Amino acid sequence: MGNIFYGIEPSVYKSQINVPYQWWAGETASKFFMVLRDDKKILGKQCPRCGKVYCPPKKTCPSCFTETNSWKEVGPKGKLISYTIVLRQLAALQKKVPVAFGLICIDGADNAMLHYIGDVDVNNITIGMEVEAVFADDRNATINAISHFKPLT
Amino acid sequence: MAKRRVAIVGTGQTNHKSHRPDVNGQELIHEAVVRALQDAELSINDIDAILIGNMDHFEGINYVDCWSIDGSGGYHKPIMKLTTGGTTGSTLAIGGYHFVASGMFDKVLVIGWEKNSESDTTGAITTAFDPIWDRLVFAGAISGLAVEAQSYMAKYGATDRDGARVSVRDRKHACNNPYAQLRKEVTLEEVLASPMLADPIHLLDVCPRTDGACAVVIASEDCAETITSTPDWIWATANRHTYSYLGDVNWGELDSIADASKELFKKSGINEPRKQINVIEMYQPYSLAGIIWIEDMGIIPRGKGAEYIWSGATDMGGELPINPSGGVIACNPIGATGLIRCAEAAMQVMGKAEGRQVPDVNFAVSTGFGGCMWTDMILHGKNKPNL
Amino acid sequence: MDAAIIGIGMTTIEKNKIACNYADLAWEAVNKALADASITIDDIDNVITTSSDFWDGRTISCMAVGDACALRHKNCSAVEGDGTFGAAYGLSRTLSGDYKTTLVTAHSKGSESISSIITNAAFDPIYERSLGLDMISASAIQAKQYMNVTGTTSEQLALVSCKNHKNAKDNPYAQLPMDITVNDVLNSEMIAEPLHKLDCSPVSDGCCAIIIANADFVKKVKAKPVWIKGVAFCSDAYFMGDRDLTKTIALENAAKKAYVMAGITNPENEIDIAEIYDAFTYQELMWIEGLGLAEYGNAGKLLEKGIFNRDGKLPVNPSGGLLSGHPVIAAGLYRIAEIVLQIREEAGARQVNAKRGIAHGVNGICGQSHCVWILDKEK
16 A cells, blocks of 8 residues: 555545335336236336337336326237346346346337346347246246246247 | 526425325426426426436435436436435525526426435435544434534523424414425424424424425526516525534534525625515424524524514514425425425415415525535515616 | 636546545645636635535535535535536536636545446336346447447447557546557456446546636636537436437437537537547447437447547547546546646647547436537637
């Protein structure tokens, strides 16, 4: 460390912000998660103005600033818009590398959702490939009720 | 002085509650935004820019401006985040004023919000204090406020009973405000009998934790006059966010509100604030502050605050009603709280305060409090300010 | 616009500035900016600090630098996000007529926290966060799609890294001056496909300060003004899945507005230099295109031709950019300070021939929200 303080020992105070959080999912996301958990079905929600179906669903359409009003069943198949294979064990990762993250446009939806790509040799993942949701065996009402998406080819 | 006049032309609030499990943060924000736009009879397409704020560690969301888009309406619009702790809401209003006064934007949407039910409020606030010097020994917000109250009481002989009178006032006023979280009258005895949190502050002397959002539309003179026949003109703003270690605070007087008041009144030619100001919406997080801070503002001589409160002068119908909305003791979604004060003051000037309207408001003052004994202030007026 | 930047101050950007806390960093940058403008703190009538509670690990993080930025007894405010946004608010306060001089600071010490966890907190807690994405993995998804659609190659991405690290050799403030080859980049650790270690900016410590003054004040001081001609910012949708990640609509909107303000109709010919938010190699190319400085999908080819080299037609990041030092939050303000030095012809060995330049900053995931500054030698 050299002599940065000219004889004074540089001290470091170590701590962490440790605040527990509970995020209310709200009516829209709660319904989406419940149906994922109980029925293994994926729901989108449609904007009455532009007609876009959002999955993951939203209460309001960002481009029209209008409340979405009708639920549509979508998927469980979809198309891989893009992906990455993470090889370094980054601190935020919940799983061991290699981890494949994909941006998936669910059939019947106009936007895309982030999730894992699995059941595949990561070297065989390609943009545009058909994928399908694989539901977790032990499901709670969260996005992890879907375990991952697996390629169909 | 500003180059062009700026006015508040619309306000919107959620019905503030302790928990809002039916909406997530973006959806809560959306409710307030829709109400503000409806009040101004504008659509989101009319808005040129958005300012939003909260306190990060209450919800644990990094880049709230970016995350808010579905609710705030910032899709393909300029959006920016300001955050200064408890003063965040008032800081945002002052930001909206400058965005418009600069000529960079004509119509700005300002949003303050908080879902305090989503985290441990005290745990998060504790991290505001200096990690090396203050954090380990001085936790949360209430301890600092209790020190202020004790110092004042030691100097001027005020009691917790005086404080309770302020709480009785604000809680009574809140019954007239359909948006307030706590709408129940209390008696002096009930306040004094409520649990002591940090001497001399009782449970019924302090603000609750709240989920809520507030939105305000701020416009340039040209736009304001086409939007409403009763714009709330912003005459001046002032703030002081001097940082201090807690040991360095001038406990018993709030220097920040004293300095900001002097500047605010000087800028706008207010010589006799007690006579010229018709209503104050004060960010008063606990009751005794309602006595101490009106002295610091120069409305009442030092040591005379309690007497003034007991006279009923600050009640509805009195000489200078304070907190017709019920104030912060009735409702405290922190990042929104300062903006609610601003919105309530604007509603008073615009004549839209309904059951809590003070008659014939010419000048109103709204304040923000937070950070390290910090203050923000805005002077609102019915008539156009001079340029 | 009737406002100019009259002073700038930067600390060196380092991996770990162990001898300084936040206030120490701000104190150095602020005093350098005051000295640069040949004014004293008494000439400053309001202050904007820019910081992040997440990066600083502190609620109300602006508190930590208040004293060092001399906001005592002054009006002030605090922006959270990139320094270009803090400066945009500072500009509005100067232009409002309420103030004559605004001091803007931005600081961050990435060394004191864990970047992956901090940036994971930018993901939606309900739908996304638990998956474990962070800024690098999300950007990798964007890079993959951009390369797929435009045909931009890993070699072209690597060239950005070579150019910027080489440029940094002449920037005494830069953290990572290096002579590297395309192969060095391609052989560096693959963190998240297609991004190698040398495609990613480091996490750094640093503070930057600038002083914005109105035209009347500029007349009264000795400082060399650099005039602010256009400033605009704009956000895209939040969720990555709501956007076409290969497009830069928000940046295009902001740039168009800034160009209109500055009277620029043909940016490719009218802009002499750009300091761009190159958090990743591919982003420099995408942002060049979004700023209208290259056709869509063509920035990689122009790069190969040397257009964006320091001696090229349009030098991009002659400072070395974020790839050579990335103090989050402060990074965009450093871009502004670099353009100021270039226009004043005080950029030393990294000096290019420039009368008018762009500085650019970003907030959010995969370039969601952009701020564009046009600075000029002439009023």
